[in-house]
Structure formats: structure tokens, C-alpha cells
Amino acid sequence: MLKHLYDTDCVTWSPQGKLFQVEYAMEAVKQGSICLGLKSNDFVVLCSLKRQPSELAGYQEKQFKIDDHMAIAIAGLTADARVLCKYMRTECLEYKYTYESHHPVGRLVFKVAEKSQHKTQSGAKRPYGVGLLVAGIDPNGVHLFETCPSGNYYEYKCQAIGSRSQAARTYFESWFHLFEKSTLEQLILHGLSALKKAIMEDEELNEKNVEVGILGKNQKFIHLNAQELKDYIVKLETFNANTQIQQE
């Protein structure tokens, strides 16, 4: 009940040292449908579950290419995500125009985080209601970052955000030690396995509601097409992380 005394705007702290508006914004991320990312030494894979508002509607895209070497997966308010996506694309284009090389990934995530933080320190603004998983390749290697409405950002080996993402994270905790040396195919199957843990009982993964994007050191960001998705979902039936250990 006391919460309501301190949650009117971003410029009010609670006695416990919380900014409730920012926390509420992070709730919006948790309400979005799940998206996850995982990386090996050479590849990053993004998997997401697309929502269909109604039978008449299409499925909402969750992954966006920022540049050849970078892509994001979103969870939360799609409209806010579009703003950040446009900002990131513009920054990459400007960097490329000036330096003829790719924007370092960590730096762009830092810029997004700075922008997000700015929205948490004003009486007239609200935080972005979207969390991003940023996959990118740069001279420092293969990266996967998560950004929050709070303006924090973290680098991960693998991460899942959105609705029921804890189930996917539990899967990751058991198997992430295999990811570094996984092949691309194994990585995709791990991602889909984690995604499968996070869907409802009456749902199933199919090529319409699953989105998989891959990015590699010599691989520009691409989405898997419908046929490839179908094939992987079939392979998922026989995929078992245990077999990967035996091979190694």
C-alpha cells in the first residue's frame, strides 16, 4: 500500500532506495513474450517466440537487424523498441560513414544505456518499457548484451528475458558450459530447447511463431527462413544435450 506514495514519477525515491517507476517499467519487459540469446566462440543465436494478437493478425516480429554485425531481440513495448532500434541503426550508419568500419558493440550498448538512464532522471519523462538483447561481433569478439529500462546493461554468455524466461534460464544454467565449443547447429538447437521450456502446455513451436536469428564472425545477421525453422524444429525432437557431452 505504501508503494503508492512513492511511485508517481521518476524523481521520487522510496524510503527503501527504489525508484518505483523504473521498477514498473521493468515489469513491462517481463510481460513481453520470451526472447533469448546464446553465444559460442564464433556465433550468437537469438531465438524468440512471436505473439499473434488474434487469429486474423500476423505475428509480431521480435528481432531486428541493426547492422551487418549487430542485431537485437526485444521484449516489452514494441513502440519503444522501435525508437531504440532506429537510434542504434542511425548510430551505426554514422559510425560507418565516418570510420568505414563497424560500430563497436559495447559502445553502442553503452550509448543506449545512457539514453535509457536519462529517461529515469526527469520529472517529465518515463523510462523505455523495453528490454533488448543485443547480439554483435566486433574486434573484441562475440557479444551478447542485455539492456534494461533502468539504464543498466550486462554482458552475458546466454540470457533470456520476457514472459516465463526463468524456465529458459534454468535450462541455460544446466547446459551453458557446452555453448562455447558448440557448432552453429547445436547452438540453435540449444536455443530452441530453452524456448520450448518456456512455452505454455497447450502451445507448440512452429515455423510461424518462432524467430531465429544468427550472427557469426564471418556471417552477417540473417533470420532462418520458414523451411529451415521447420527442419530445426524436427531435429529438436531427437536433440539431447547429453549426446553433445558424449561426443566431446
Next chain:
Amino acid sequence: MIFNSEISGQQQHTTSPVVTGGSVIALVYNGGVIVGTDTLCSYGSMAAFKNVQKIAQISKNTIYASSGEYSDFQQVVKELAKIDRSALQYDDGVHPSPKDYGNFLARLSYKKRCKINPLYLQNVIAGFHNGERYLGLIDIYGTYLESNFITTGFASYFCKAIISNYWNENCTLDQAKQVIRECFKVLFCRDCRAHDVIQLAYVDAQGAHIEESERVETKWDFNGFKSRANEKLHTQ
């Protein structure tokens, strides 16, 4: 660089340089890249400042030299250093490669050219990154060229023959140094704004090395000069 004339109230543009530096010669060799300049800044035809370092280290593996207006050279060094510091700001350990600097300078030069207020320079960026040698030429208009060898100023006229006869892209460091010294020898003889004290700098896998200035060998004791000096004066 942009002067507001209080008399006319008009913005003025740099139309001619005042304190200028001479030719720059840059070559690749088997282990990296090497750049040579002389150490003179001329004030028109006066050899005003004879001990000037015209090669700057921009980052661990990149060096920059230019011929033309020396104050513009100093300004460019500041601009490029700003970029290198950005790595500190973002805490990510990612430093611009020599090519990034080259392209940035090209964009900067082009922007100023479009405003008819150029950086009065022929710029050379030299570096060694990820095992690859880099030499970039950026001219006063913002034209960007990468090459195995670069000459600016009078060196483009006098030294290309020497370079093509005595240098190849896989020569040793000492061979490349000798070629550059020979070039500056010729330049001192033929270019009125050249000087016989030069400075060499090279970048290899270990980083940038800027050497102490050295005097090129010159020979003046030709018989022709000696006997000319002793010629009888022609009288009517």
C-alpha cells in the same frame, strides 16, 4: 581558423598557408610502414623553424604526418587524439585502427572543403594493425587513397623515380630508410623549401617508433663547383 573580420564583418576563409612544412615520403616495408619528413617549417621562402617535428604519434600503432600549413597539422593532431581518448571514455578497450583514422580525417577534410575553408594539408596516416600494413593519403579536398607508397609535395615530382627503382613492398627496414634518405637528398638539391635535416618514423608489430632527426649526406665538393669558384672574372 575561421576569422571574423571586424572591419567588414565577413567570415574569412583560409586561402593560402602561412607557415608550411615540406614533403612527406611514406613506404611500406616487410615488417611495417615507414614515414619520413624533413624538420623545416618555412615562412614563405624563409627557412624560419629548422627543428620541427612533423610526425605525430596518434595511437599505439598509428602515426600521422602532413605537408602544408603547420597550424592545421597541429589542429589535426588534436582532433585525432580526441578519438583515441574515446576508448578511455567507453571503457571497452577498442581502439580505432589506422584505417579508421584515415577515413575520419577524409570526412573531416571533405567537410571543411565543402565550406570552402579547408585544412591546408596533404595528410599521411601510417599504421600497422592486425598484421596488416596501412598507408593512407588524404588530400586537401578530402580525397582518400590507400597505397603502398605515398609522396606529397615536391617529392611526388622528384622522388617517384627513385622509389620505383630502389624500393619494393617487401624490402627490409634499412633498405626503405636508405631509399627515403636518398629521396630527401635529391629534394634538398632541387626543392627550394627543403631542408637537409630529416626525421624517420616507423610502425611495426611492436608499435610506433619515432627516431631522432638526422642530417642527410650532401656533397658539395664537386670539381665543377671548385673550379667555378676560381674562374677568372670576365672583364671587357
